[in-house]
């Protein structure tokens with residue numbers, strides 16, 4: 001098994017310490033952080049999600065997988081290369097109010113950073129007021145990314161987008177939505193500018209707004 005495959009497995013089965021050790025080893029062997037992300041971490045989180053779907057009760061394992069992922073992202077983050085110099089654009093990102101899921105959002109953050117964007121991550125359970133405040137406080141912001149995994153949080157997402165659309169001073173702001181509970185149809189219905197299924201596609205799509 002290659003080291004990248006071993007990282008994937010350590011995350012899937014939920015071994016944070018082993019994940020940390022293997023990633024550090026891979027870095028010392030000059031394995032690219034982007035390869036670790038694309039070939040180990042993202043597929044591992046996908047299959048952990050699948051596992052949960054089929055094994056509803058096994059929350060400890062899925063949380064251990066989440067902790068392993070978090071650990072891995074923390075180590076890799078300083079190594080993720082940005083294009084240097086001026087960021088492509090500044091984005092505000094958060095999981096919508098009522099929703100505490102953050103793994104997908106964290107992947108979105110890391111993908112945007114590695115694509116050369118500056119990311120202001122507001123965390124989880126972010127209210128419409130907090131999104132507005134962050135954008136008004138940072139005049140460089142041109143894109144807001146909202147994540148939601150719960151169907152119960154979808155009305156809140158609709159509400160955030162509506163408030164932005166009704167605020168004349170924020171007419172220049174693009175809004176991108178995503179997460180397990182969202183699809184293209186819902187994104188169109190609430191008036192978002194874009195939706196993508198994955199974090200990798202999200203950063204690619206955002207580039208088309210600014211390049």
Ligand code: B12
Nearest residue numbers: 049052100101102103104147150151177178179198199202
């Ligand atoms: C891990 C997990 C948890 C963990 C969260 C840990 C954490 N720190 O995030 C814990 C155990 C805490 C949890 C709690 C709950 N969960 Co939960 N959880 C999951 C699980 C298994 C995986 C989610 C995940 O992280 N996936 C991996 C990431 C990488 O994928 P992702 O988030 O979809 O993100 C990708 C894309 O969607 C996209 N993306 C994400 N955000 C954005 C944003 C933008 C702008 C864009 C463009 C793209 C994008 O990029 C990512 C990578 O490509 C899912 C099941 C599943 N298979 O999805 C259930 C799931 C989301 N949970 C569910 C539920 C119901 C709950 C609880 C209500 C359970 C309960 N009864 O308490 C609570 C809610 C707590 C709350 N208020 O938020 C349901 C939601 C059902 C629904 N349709 O509403 C799911 C679908 C499980 C199920 N099958 O029932 N959960």
